[in-house]
Amino acid sequence: MKKYIVLLIIALTIPLFAQSAAQYESEIKKEAFRKLYKSNQALYPGDANIDAKYYKLNLTFPASPANFLSGVVTMTAASMKDNLTSVSLDLKSNLAVSSIQCAGHSLQFSQASDKLNITLDRAYYAGEQFTMDITYSGYPTGGSGVISSASISFYDGSLGKKIIATLSEPYGSKDWWPCKDDPADKADSSEVWITAPEWYTSVSNGSLTGVVTNQDGTKTYKWKNHYPIATYLISVAATNYGTYQDTWQYAPGKTMPITHYCYPEKMNTSRENAVAKTKDMLTIYSSKFGLYPFASEKYGHAEFAWGGGMEHQTVTSMGGGAMSSVNIISHELGHQWFGDKITCKDWHHIWLNEGFATYCEAVYREGTEGRGGYINEIEGNLTMARYASGTIWVQDITNENEIFNSYRSYSKGAVVLHMLRGVMQDSSKFYTVLRNYLADPTLAYGVATTEDFQRHAEAIYGQSLKYFFDEWIYGEKYPVYNVTWNSQSIVAGNLYTARVTISQATGTSNPTFFTMPIQLKFTRATGDTTVTVFNNAQTQTFYITMNGKPTSLQFDPDEWLLRNPTPTITEEAETNGNVPTQFVLEQNYPNPFNPGTIIKYTVPVSQNSVQQEVTLKIYDALGRDVATLVNEMKTPGNYEASFSGTRYSLTSGIYFYTLRVGNSIQTKKMVYVK
Numbered sequence: 001m002k003k004y005i006v007l008l009i010i011a012l013t014i015p016l017f018a019q020s021a022a023q024y025e026s027e028i029k030k031e032a033f034r035k036l037y038k039s040n041q042a043l044y045p046g047d048a049n050i051d052a053k054y055y056k057l058n059l060t061f062p063a064s065p066a067n068f069l070s071g072v073v074t075m076t077a078a079s080m081k082d083n084l085t086s087v088s089l090d091l092k093s094n095l096a097v098s099s100i101q102c103a104g105h106s107l108q109f110s111q112a113s114d115k116l117n118i119t120l121d122r123a124y125y126a127g128e129q130f131t132m133d134i135t136y137s138g139y140p141t142g143g144s145g146v147i148s149s150a151s152i153s154f155y156d157g158s159l160g161k162k163i164i165a166t167l168s169e170p171y172g173s174k175d176w177w178p179c180k181d182d183p184a185d186k187a188d189s190s191e192v193w194i195t196a197p198e199w200y201t202s203v204s205n206g207s208l209t210g211v212v213t214n215q216d217g218t219k220t221y222k223w224k225n226h227y228p229i230a231t232y233l234i235s236v237a238a239t240n241y242g243t244y245q246d247t248w249q250y251a252p253g254k255t256m257p258i259t260h261y262c263y264p265e266k267m268n269t270s271r272e273n274a275v276a277k278t279k280d281m282l283t284i285y286s287s288k289f290g291l292y293p294f295a296s297e298k299y300g301h302a303e304f305a306w307g308g309g310m311e312h313q314t315v316t317s318m319g320g321g322a323m324s325s326v327n328i329i330s331h332e333l334g335h336q337w338f339g340d341k342i343t344c345k346d347w348h349h350i351w352l353n354e355g356f357a358t359y360c361e362a363v364y365r366e367g368t369e370g371r372g373g374y375i376n377e378i379e380g381n382l383t384m385a386r387y388a389s390g391t392i393w394v395q396d397i398t399n400e401n402e403i404f405n406s407y408r409s410y411s412k413g414a415v416v417l418h419m420l421r422g423v424m425q426d427s428s429k430f431y432t433v434l435r436n437y438l439a440d441p442t443l444a445y446g447v448a449t450t451e452d453f454q455r456h457a458e459a460i461y462g463q464s465l466k467y468f469f470d471e472w473i474y475g476e477k478y479p480v481y482n483v484t485w486n487s488q489s490i491v492a493g494n495l496y497t498a499r500v501t502i503s504q505a506t507g508t509s510n511p512t513f514f515t516m517p518i519q520l521k522f523t524r525a526t527g528d529t530t531v532t533v534f535n536n537a538q539t540q541t542f543y544i545t546m547n548g549k550p551t552s553l554q555f556d557p558d559e560w561l562l563r564n565p566t567p568t569i570t571e572e573a574e575t576n577g578n579v580p581t582q583f584v585l586e587q588n589y590p591n592p593f594n595p596g597t598i599i600k601y602t603v604p605v606s607q608n609s610v611q612q613e614v615t616l617k618i619y620d621a622l623g624r625d626v627a628t629l630v631n632e633m634k635t636p637g638n639y640e641a642s643f644s645g646t647r648y649s650l651t652s653g654i655y656f657y658t659l660r661v662g663n664s665i666q667t668k669k670m671v672y673v674k
Contacts, residue, residue: 025308025309025310025328025331025332025354025404025410029167029169029170029308029310029400029403029404046088046089046090046179046180046181046182046185047087047088047089047180048080049079049080049081049084049087050077050078050079050080050084050087050180051077051078051080051185052075052076052077052179052180052185052186052187052231053076053077053078053129053187053188054074054075054076054131054187054188054189054190055073055074055075055179055187055190055191055231055234056073056074056075056190056191056192056193057071057073057177057190057191057192057193057234058071058072058073058074058193058195059071059177059192059193059194059195059236060195060196060218061164061194061195061196061200061238062196062197062218063197063217065144066144066147066154067139067140067141067144067146067147067154068137068138068139068144069095069137069138069139069140069176070136070137071135071136071137071177072133072134072135072136073133073134073136073177073178073179074131074132074133074134075089075131075132075134075178075179076129076130076131077129077130077131077132077180078127078128078129079124079125079126079127079128079129079130080126081126082123082125082126083123083124083125084120084123084124084125084126085119085120085122085123085124086117086118086119086120087117087118087120088115088116088117088118089115089116089118089134089178089179089180090114090115090116090173090174090178090179090180090181091111091114091115091116091136091174091177091178091179092114092140092174092175092176093111093112093113093114094138094139094140094142094143095136095137095138095140095176095178096111096136096137096138097109097111097116097134097135097136097178098135098136098137099134099135100118100132100133100134100135101132101133102120102121102130102131102132102133103121103130103131105121107119107120107121107132114174116134116178118132134178136178140152140175140176141153141154148305149175150167150172150175151166151167151168151172151173151175151176152164152165152166152167152172152175152176152236153165153166153167153304153305153306155305156239156263156304156305157305158305158320159263159265161239161263161265162199162239163237163238163239163304163305164194164196164200164202164236164237164238164239165235165236165237165238165239165302165304165305165306165317166235166236166237166317167235167304167306167310167317168231168232168233168234168235169232169233169310170183170232170347170397170403171232172232173231173232173234176236177234179231180231181231181232182231183230183231183232183343183344183345183346183347183447184345184346184447185231186228186229186230186343186445186446186447187228187229187231188228189224189225189226189227189228189229190205190206190225190229190234191206191222191223191224191225192204192205192223192225192234192235192236193220193221193222193223194220194221194223194236194238195214195218195219195220196218196219196238197217197218197219198213198217198218198219199240200219200238200239200240201221201238201239201240201241201261202219202221202236202237202238203221203223203236203237203238203241203261203302203315204221204223204225204234204235204236204237204315205223205225205229205233205234205235205312205313205314205315206223206224206225206226206227206294206297206298206313206314207223207224207225207226207296207297207298208221208222208223209222209223209224210222221238225297225313225314226296226297227293227294227297227313227445228445228446229313229340230340230343230447233311233312233313233340233343234312234313235302235310235312235313235315235317237261237302237303237304237315237317239263239303240264241261241262241263241264241302241303242261242262242263242264242267243259243260243261243262244259244260244262244267244271244272244275244276245257245258245259245260246258246259246260246276246278246279248279248282248283248292248299250282250283250286250291250292250295254295256292256295256296256297256298256299257298257300258278258279258282258298258299258300259298259300260275260278260300260301260323261300261301261302261303261315262301262303262323263303263320266303266320266323270324271323271324274323274324274325274326274329275301275323275329277326277329277330278299278300278301278329278333280367280368281329281330281333281364282299282333284363284364284367284368285333285334285337285360285363285364287367288363288367288431288434288435289337289431289434289435289438290337290435290438290439292336292337293336293337293340293341293438293445294313294314294336294340297314298314298315299314299315299333299336300314300315300316301315301316301317301318301323301329301332302315302316302317302318303317303318303319303320303323304317304318304319305319306319307319307320307321307322308322308328309322309328309329309331309332310332311332311335311336311339311340311353311357313336313340314336316332316333316335318332326364327361330360330361330364331357331358331360331361332357333360334356334357334358334359334360334361334363334364335353335357335360337356337360337438338352338353338356338357338360339352339353339354339356339357341438341444341445342437342438342443342444342445342446342447342448343446343447343448344447344448344449345447345448345449346397347394347397347403348393348394348395348397349393349394349448349449349450350394350403350404350409351392351393351408351409351412351413351416351450351473352448352449352450352453354404354409354410354413355392355409355410355412355413355414355416355417356413356414356417357410358381358410358411358413358414359413359414359417359418361377361414362374362377362378362381362414362418365377375559378414378415378418378559379559380411381410381411381412381414381415381418382411382415382559382562382565383565384406384407384410384411384412385407385408385411385412385414385415385478385562386478386562386565387407388405388407388408388411388412388477389407389408389476389477390402390405390408390476391408391473391474391475391476392408392409392412392413392416392472392473392474393450393473393474394409412562415562416472416473418560419468419472419516419560419561419562420433420457420465420468422517422558422560423461423465423468423517424457424460424461429460429461432460433456433457433459433460433461436456436459436460437452437453437456440452440456450469450473454466454469467515467536468515468516470511471511471514471515472562475509475510475511475514476509476510477508477509477510478509478514478562478563478564479504479505479508479509479513479514479516479561479563479564480504480505480508480509480563480564480567481502481503481504481505481555481563481564481567482502482503482504482505482567482568482570483500483501483502483503483553483555483567483568483569483570484500484501484503484569484570484571484572485498485499485500485501485553485569485570485571485572486498486499486571486572486573487499487549487550488665489549494547494548494549495545495546495547495619495656495667496545496546496547496548496549496550497543497544497545497658497660497665498522498543498544498545498546498550498553499541499542499543499665500520500533500541500542500543500544500553501539501540501541501542502518502533502535502539502540502541502542503538503539503540504538504539506538512538513537513538514535515534515535515536516534516535516561517532517533517534517535518532518533518534518535518555518556518561519531519532519555519556519557519558519560520532520533520542520544520553520554520555521553521554521557522544522546522550522552522553523550523551523552523553523554524546524547524548524549524550524551525548525549525551526547526548527548529546529550530557531544541613543615543660543665545619545625545658552571553569553571555567555569597642597643598640598641598642598643599616599629599640599641599642599643599657600638600639600640601616601638601639601640601641601659602637602638602639603634603635603636603637603638603639603661604636604661605636610635611633611634611635612633612634612636612661612662613632613633613660613661613662614630614631614632614633614634614639614659614660614661615628615630615631615658615659615660616628616629616630616631616641616657616658616659616660617629617657617658617660618643618650618655618656618657618658619655619656619657619658619667620650620653620654620655626650626655627643627650629641629642629643629657654669654670655669655670656668656669656670657670
């Protein structure tokens, strides 16, 4: 396939069956949020006067009373201002704090409206750190008879099974431990120690540093995370797990454990085969995005009582069906880069987590099945994205349906990346954008906004992409295209010009029209021709010159665009309309044509407009555009254009010059002598 115009296109989508993963995950997160928000009207951000540095959760879940939690949370924080004398943390009021210690002092505190208000032992200056040990206890579910809440569960009703598990996204960490519950404030590191009856195998983030068998019939599992972490990504999962164990070699002589913690009742060959693909996913993603972000620790899954998956750092929590779903496994692993290594700064930008993870499903399919697998995933997401309403940038972060909207935050977000890949013109540039974004020292293991990602995309693309992000992240819906076209011979030979008019329906989107590069594929007897035009008007006409008569036109043949699925394509009869008749070669006419030649031409009167678009181009014998002498709007009248041979590197030979006025075209042959 010969390309005459190298511009480039984009469009983003992702799969229908990939969508099952997106919908599955989004529904459990929405349900968690619904339950949370009913009792949590005070949302983040937390206390802006402190910067969380470290959390250690030393938690005890006794056999009796059931569903009870006691713990000591150690928090190190830095003061963000001079003369800091008090701080406020987030903690549900049904969990009672009994004491707070700091630097050997007992601190004064109060609890009200799910806030823990603390008076410090002294005034702290900006940048100074302090450490508090907060002792608390209670029923995090809200009462002794309640076995689950939005963010913590003590029971899996599907099996009648005891399990302790958490799911804190977006605002649920405060349900079970005191913290600054703000995704923008990551702690530099964390520890989770879990003491429970010895029947439990307890799992959390990072590396297992020890297991202690206690004299009272309990065991304490000590987990240490060495990387920055958002509060909602800190997790607990504990039951009588069985395990699938694997090892991933990520560099010569360097390996990482992969452990899948499963209900022993549900361990089977099908599940084992599904989770075994995690190792290949780690290799594929690391080759595309950079090394797995937590390679010095681990990765794995822990089964829990909710459906779908939750991307807890280094250990994704998975519902039973999810453990057998390659799409969900690949989605949640993708989150370790997009969501865990770099976290959206606030839930307005949730697409940076969910859209990227959904796109990762297509990346994995491409890595294992090639372009066909990728397109299958993308096509499903294109279909789902057409149902999206509102902007990808979440306007109402108090509404769970807005934050975790599977059509918009997941599928349309993934489609935006697919389209951006098209805009980049090649996959290597696109993946360079992702790698640079993830490696940016100001963002890596921190938080980001859409504008941070846009900055990296523009740096690789080399031009502004404001139009792209404005219309796809902050705009709504998608363009609805209609296309008309025809072609006509422009010389006594095999050169043809195709006139293609692209129009976008009005009143269907915001912005009123979308600026996008668009592929056009022409079928010819001598072979197909694909060109890319840059459509930046609601109605726009393009002229494409080629060898051989085009017999049919395909619009966006490679499905780079989020658009109406079947644009109307109408072939019009060939017509010249008001034909400009005056072409005059002023010097050495009729030939040879040389650097001193002046071309005179006439713009006739049009009934449709005062001005008409005029182009005067020179083509070589192969139909290649080698010079543009005129390209502007002109009123009716007589004009002339001079040809300066010094501006163009033409060799002696046969050429054609073509005058186009409005919809009319005339071409004449010439011989150029240098």
